[in-house]
Amino acid sequence: MDYLKETPSQTAGPYVHIGLAPAAAGFDIYEHELGFDPVSEDVPGERITVTGRVIDGMGAPVKDVLIEVWQADASGRYADGAEGFRGWFRVVPDFETGVFTLNTIRPGANGRQAPHLSLWLVARGINVGLQTRMYFPDADNSADPVLNLIEQPHRRATLIATGGKGSYDFDIHLQGEKETVFLDV
Amino acid sequence: MTLYQRDRTWHPPALAPDYKTSVARSPRQAMLSLEATASELSGPRFGHSDIAPGDNDLITNYAKGGDPVGERIIVHGRVLDENRRPVPHTLVEIWQANAGGRYRHKKDQYLAAIDPNFGGCGRTLTDADGRYAFRTIKPGAYPWRNWVNNWRPAHIHVSVFGHSFAQRLITQMYFEGDPLIAHCPIVKSIPDPRAIEALIAPLDLNEAKPLDCLAYRFDIVLRGRRSTFFENRPEGN
Numbered sequence A: 001m002d003y004l005k006e007t008p009s010q011t012a013g014p015y016v017h018i019g020l021a022p023a024a025a026g027f028d029i030y031e032h033e034l035g036f037d038p039v040s041e042d043v044p045g046e047r048i049t050v051t052g053r054v055i056d057g058m059g060a061p062v063k064d065v066l067i068e069v070w071q072a073d074a075s076g077r078y079a080d081g082a083e084g085f086r087g088w089f090r091v092v093p094d095f096e097t098g099v100f101t102l103n104t105i106r107p108g109a110n111g112r113q114a115p116h117l118s119l120w121l122v123a124r125g126i127n128v129g130l131q132t133r134m135y136f137p138d139a140d141n142s143a144d145p146v147l148n149l150i151e152q153p154h155r156r157a158t159l160i161a162t163g164g165k166g167s168y169d170f171d172i173h174l175q176g177e178k179e180t181v182f183l184d185v
Numbered sequence B: 001m002t003l004y005q006r007d008r009t010w011h012p013p014a015l016a017p018d019y020k021t022s023v024a025r026s027p028r029q030a031m032l033s034l035e036a037t038a039s040e041l042s043g044p045r046f047g048h049s050d051i052a053p054g055d056n057d058l059i060t061n062y063a064k065g066g067d068p069v070g071e072r073i074i075v076h077g078r079v080l081d082e083n084r085r086p087v088p089h090t091l092v093e094i095w096q097a098n099a100g101g102r103y104r105h106k107k108d109q110y111l112a113a114i115d116p117n118f119g120g121c122g123r124t125l126t127d128a129d130g131r132y133a134f135r136t137i138k139p140g141a142y143p144w145r146n147w148v149n150n151w152r153p154a155h156i157h158v159s160v161f162g163h164s165f166a167q168r169l170i171t172q173m174y175f176e177g178d179p180l181i182a183h184c185p186i187v188k189s190i191p192d193p194r195a196i197e198a199l200i201a202p203l204d205l206n207e208a209k210p211l212d213c214l215a216y217r218f219d220i221v222l223r224g225r226r227s228t229f230f231e232n233r234p235e236g237n
């Protein structure tokens, strides 16, 4: 068959911010840095804040991680390239504490899929970007086809944030007892 | 429409012990495999209003009254999918060290000098045929803490989107003929030598500009899309 092979992945390394978030790397180069626009006021939907950390197998926060977030709008639709809410963010934690903060809107359900954020993580030591999801503790997740593929309740719980009322906590564990479920999509 | 399964044996495994940082940062449980849903088949789109025309010229995009030091090069190629179809209008971002192997990053402490005229990042959109091009300086090799005496081969970090969030890819481009490639634990995290070969950009003298700039060619392949001749049964029915 005349197919090509996908280009193999390589780690984003410790300096991923130079390319994808230069202000975080400590310099000012682009007029418009992508992925850091606040949600504008005319976008409908409930404003939410998500904070968390990515934790390695030693229990230490991964301070050099870069996370991309992809989500539906408040009505459950993914952006079609039109004006308005793009639904895509870049998140860089504080380099001292490893704590990240995302300010966005709460996504709507998409078909049978419960509201969720899709997350993609890259960092030094991560050879292929890791895909996972964050679901909401105060939503009806019972019919979600992805959560329902996970048999063990404690594994399923790794994809559900804590908190509520617009303010959520979501830690991602790369290893160990609380290892987050990562997706091979 | 859905995506071809990613061939995980072609990519580096999460745990590659000779690349020490991967030891504590590699998941140990099996990943959850699923067919892409609307969440992964869609993805962010970018247009010319997102970037500026000079963003793909690293020789000038951070210059402060002079030229950066080093070998002037053009890096160009196409973004295709596994079906050999071009991926048009997709965002390609790169970052790299300067000619001395030093990154402009507050965490890089390597003793090689920072170049006042070199930022080290660029971005562009592919054209209708999936083509992209950057002008830059050939990056230098640099040492890194892994074994006592590890050196990264000269490389450019490359980030590509495609049209689906599940096509998202970050990789590194190496340069033909670099003797450090064979010694690098990050390169060797990739098990198949043919896959490593796909990351080594050949010299492209045809595209070199006489008396000005050498050129290297780097084609990037993203996951292909499967046609849905017959709809799948919905999960669980």
Ligand SMILES: [Fe+3]
Residues within 6 Å of the ligand: A013, B097, B152, B155, B157
């Ligand atoms: Fe590097």
